[in-house]
Structures are given as structure tokens and as C-alpha cells.
Amino acid sequence: MSAADREATITPYPDGPLLVRxxxxxxxxxxxxxxxxxxxxxxxxxxxxxxxPFCDGTHKAAGFRTDA
Ligand code: FES
Structure with a gap:
């Protein structure tokens, strides 16, 4: 089973995007x-x-912060 076939997961990246696999x-x-x-x-x-809806890295320059 390839990674693309597996059940989707969404993981918040600290101070950044949501990673969807x-x-x-x-x-x-x-x-x-x-x-x-x-x-x-x-x-x-x-x-x-x-x-x-994709992240382009701007969050870093903007100083975006999250709790998770
Ligand atoms: S989370 Fe990366 S640009 Fe918005």
C-alpha cells in the first residue's frame, strides 16, 4: 500500500501549516x-x-505562532 492510498492524516506543524498525508x-x-x-x-x-489553500512559507516571515 502506497502512502497515497492510506487513510488521510492531518498534522498541525508548529507555527506553520497543516500537513495532509x-x-x-x-x-x-x-x-x-x-x-x-x-x-x-x-x-x-x-x-x-x-x-x-497551500502554504508558501509566508508564515515564517509573518511570525505566525500556534499553540500546537
Ligand atoms: S501557514 Fe504557511 S503561509 Fe500560511
């Missing part, structure tokens, strides 16, 4: 599929990424 389907608010581009997907949770 496994088989998931990403969709826009209109329901259109979003290609994940990678096996592990980093979803922005700071709200500052220019490539939402």
Missing part, C-alpha cells in the same frame, strides 16, 4: 478539484499565503 480530495469553494501537486500537502492556516 494520504488519500484526500481537495476542492475549491465551488467544488472544483484542486490538484495537490505533492503526496504531502501543506495547507496554509495563517491566512497569508499567496497560493492558498
Amino acid at each position: 494520504g488519500a484526500v480530495e481537495l476542492r475549491t469553494t465551488e467544488g472544483e478539484p484542486i490538484q495537490p501537486r505533492r503526496r504531502t500537502v501543506a495547507l496554509c492556516r495563517c491566512g497569508l499565503s499567496t497560493i492558498k
Whole structure:
């Protein structure tokens, strides 16, 4: 079983994105599929990424902090 076939997991990265691993389907608010581009997907949770829903690393420069 490949990593892409396994049950999806979502792991908060400290002071950063949500890391999504496994088989998931990403969709826009209109329901259109979003290609994940990678096996592990980093979803922005700071709200500052220019490539939402993906993280582009802006959280670091912005000093985004989380509790987890
Ligand atoms: S969490 Fe990385 S840019 Fe928002």
C-alpha cells in the first residue's frame, strides 16, 4: 500500500501549516478539484499565503505562532 492510498492524516506543524498525508480530495469553494501537486500537502492556516489553500512559507516571515 502506497502512502497515497492510506487513510488521510492531518498534522498541525508548529507555527506553520497543516500537513495532509494520504488519500484526500481537495476542492475549491465551488467544488472544483484542486490538484495537490505533492503526496504531502501543506495547507496554509495563517491566512497569508499567496497560493492558498497551500502554504508558501509566508508564515515564517509573518511570525505566525500556534499553540500546537
Ligand atoms: S501557514 Fe504557511 S503561509 Fe500560511
